[in-house]
Amino acid sequence: MAAFDHLIIGSGINALVAAAMLSRKGDSVLVVEREDRVGGCMYTSDAVTLPGFHHDVMAATFVLFLTSPAYAGLAEDLAEHGLAFCHSAHPTAALRPDGSNLVLGMDRAANVAAFNACGAGDGDQHAADVGAIEADADFLFALLGQPLWSRQALMLLAKQAWKKGLGPLKTWFGEALEPSRGWLETRYASADVQALWAAWVLHVGLTPEATYGGQMSRVIAFALEAAGAPVVKGGAGQAAAAFRSLIEAKGGVVRTGVEATKIIVEKGRAIGIETAQEEKILAKNIIASTAPGQLYDGLLAGQSQPETTKKYRHGRGNFQLHYALDGAVEWQSAGLEDVALIHLTDGIDAVSKSSNEAERGMLPAVPTICVGQPNRLDPGRCPEGKAILWLQIPDAPSAIKGDAAGQIETVPDWTEEMREAFADRIEGILSRHIKNWDRIKLKRRAYSPRDLEQMNVNLVGGDPYGGACTLDQFFVWRPVAGQVNNGTSVKNLYHIGASTHPGPGLGGGSGLNVAKGLGA
Numbered sequence: 001m002a003a004f005d006h007l008i009i010g011s012g013i014n015a016l017v018a019a020a021m022l023s024r025k026g027d028s029v030l031v032v033e034r035e036d037r038v039g040g041c042m043y044t045s046d047a048v049t050l051p052g053f054h055h056d057v058m059a060a061t062f063v064l065f066l067t068s069p070a071y072a073g074l075a076e077d078l079a080e081h082g083l084a085f086c087h088s089a090h091p092t093a094a095l096r097p098d099g100s101n102l103v104l105g106m107d108r109a110a111n112v113a114a115f116n117a118c119g120a121g122d123g124d125q126h127a128a129d130v131g132a133i134e135a136d137a138d139f140l141f142a143l144l145g146q147p148l149w150s151r152q153a154l155m156l157l158a159k160q161a162w163k164k165g166l167g168p169l170k171t172w173f174g175e176a177l178e179p180s181r182g183w184l185e186t187r188y189a190s191a192d193v194q195a196l197w198a199a200w201v202l203h204v205g206l207t208p209e210a211t212y213g214g215q216m217s218r219v220i221a222f223a224l225e226a227a228g229a230p231v232v233k234g235g236a237g238q239a240a241a242a243f244r245s246l247i248e249a250k251g252g253v254v255r256t257g258v259e260a261t262k263i264i265v266e267k268g269r270a271i272g273i274e275t276a277q278e279e280k281i282l283a284k285n286i287i288a289s290t291a292p293g294q295l296y297d298g299l300l301a302g303q304s305q306p307e308t309t310k311k312y313r314h315g316r317g318n319f320q321l322h323y324a325l326d327g328a329v330e331w332q333s334a335g336l337e338d339v340a341l342i343h344l345t346d347g348i349d350a351v352s353k354s355s356n357e358a359e360r361g362m363l364p365a366v367p368t369i370c371v372g373q374p375n376r377l378d379p380g381r382c383p384e385g386k387a388i389l390w391l392q393i394p395d396a397p398s399a400i401k402g403d404a405a406g407q408i409e410t411v412p413d414w415t416e417e418m419r420e421a422f423a424d425r426i427e428g429i430l431s432r433h434i435k436n437w438d439r440i441k442l443k444r445r446a447y448s449p450r451d452l453e454q455m456n457v458n459l460v461g462g463d464p465y466g467g468a469c470t471l472d473q474f475f476v477w478r479p480v481a482g483q484v485n486n487g488t489s490v491k492n493l494y495h496i497g498a499s500t501h502p503g504p505g506l507g508g509g510s511g512l513n514v515a516k517g518l519g520a
């Protein structure tokens with residue numbers, strides 16, 4: 001007899017969305033998580049630098065969740081269970097090595113004026129770019145928010161063809177395949193405007209030359225301008241806590257420290273799991289939020305598996321750096337005080353160079369650095385008068401072949417020495433932009449791609465996005481070309497998480513799609 005209607009392996013955002021939807025529907029749900037906390041990449045800790053300093057160890061920015069269909073469906077319930085967001089009027093900025101910066105606000109007219117002042121017509125182009133996404137928002141967000149290989153998606157396409165005309169729809173898809181470099185270099189005159197958007201393509205797991213990067217960057221530009229770059233009050237871990245509280249209030253069971261080691265299959269149907277703790281738990285449906293390698297080579301070892309899974313590629317690694325500071329940052333460049341996320345980059349060529357170096361296994365000579373200022377949005381993250389910084393370096397190699405600057409001695413696996421030497425390089429770039437750096441720096445903590453994988457087994461090689469997001473592994477082809485939505489070769493077994501459509505980030509889309517498919 002199945003003990004649960006649904007057993008969910010893992011407790012990342014997608015698992016928690018599925019568990020919340022299904023338990024709210026009245027089904028019996030069990031979530032098992034191998035770590036001693038729920039949330040996966042949503043993890044806040046005050047044991048990172050100094051006591052009293054609360055750091056989002058991994059994911060921090062919830063714009064994808066705030067704009068997602070999952071949030072639209074769960075917002076009220078989650079708010080009742082303690083989820084709240086903190087905002088800044090200035091979601092992002094680019095800060096170039098010469099100290100020039102461009103800040104994005106949340107008022108379109110003000111952004112248009114600022115961009116026009118940078119380069120003739122750049123503001124008008126911005127209005128046209130985000131305006132086009134806005135006009136297509138229903139179509140775009142609906143495509144991302146439902147199973148793609150489905151009658152509904154086909155209907156949506158047909159409706160769009162009817163609305164636009166077949167020829168214009170063909171043009172639309174052609175332009176949507178444009179790389180970010182092509183978009184930025186042909187539309188924008190100003191190097192500052194180009195720099196503002198250049199690094200964002202890294203946050204969707206692409207590089208400036210990758211197909212469809214231009215469209216993804218335009219979607220990000222629209223989302224940041226419209227919804228900002230919010231953080232969770234109290235930290236990303238509070239989002240996980242709100243989900244857990246909601247699931248348990250609806251009768252769901254959440255167990256940490258329980259690792260699924262095998263999915264039990266009988267007559268081609270999943271009927272339960274075995275755990276590392278030597279338990280056997282039966283359920284009618286199994287929903288696995290794991291990387292494809294673990295699912296097909298581990299949990300389903302010995303069962304039939306899609307041949308193509310072996311070809312699945314993980315993307316570049318990610319590097320995190322956290323600081324506890326003795327006071328507010330005094331930027332050399334004006335206007336950055338309350339910006340949520342600042343990219344330190346010289347623009348499209350610099351982003352291209354650093355991501356290419358990381359792709360080739362090299363430590364980038366000048367990495368692209370994303371600096372978050374969470375306590376500017378949520379002052380409770382640290383003691384009064386102090387500050388924290390959240391740095392993400394999306395260009396870190398998983399396996400190392402050398403140092404592009406020829407300065408750091410390397411071996412193929414990340415070591416503590418290499419991690420700290422690379423952190424020194426990042427700190428060198430950061431500190432040049434901050435007047436009072438020597439006075440305020442209290443403590444830092446770095447996480448290499450290897451450290452990230454140790455915290456979350458799904459981050460294979462430190463890849464934060466559950467697999468390379470190139471076109472061949474995205475949309476209807478995620479994780480593999482033969483994939484049909486979230487189904488698997490085993491009946492009653494569903495695959496969710498960053499490795500499945502609609503891909504990585506805190507949108508919770510795959511969890512929502514599977515829950516809806518199961519009647520939620």
Ligand SMILES: Cc1cc2nc3c(=O)[nH]c(=O)nc-3n(C[C@H](O)[C@H](O)[C@H](O)COP(=O)(O)OP(=O)(O)OC[C@H]3O[C@@H](n4cnc5c(N)ncnc54)[C@H](O)[C@@H]3O)c2cc1C
Binds near residue numbers: 057059260
């Ligand atoms: C450093 C970093 C920063 C990021 N920053 C952002 C950001 O600011 N904004 C954003 O939108 N996205 C960000 N991302 C991406 C985003 O966080 C992830 O794509 C997303 O959270 C992945 O969610 P998921 O549902 O796939 O599950 P995950 O968060 O990957 O969680 C999976 C969970 O499953 C558990 N698990 C795996 N196997 C088993 C098993 N066999 N038994 C039991 N449990 C198991 C794992 O322990 C883990 O807790 C970031 C990612 C990283 C790594």
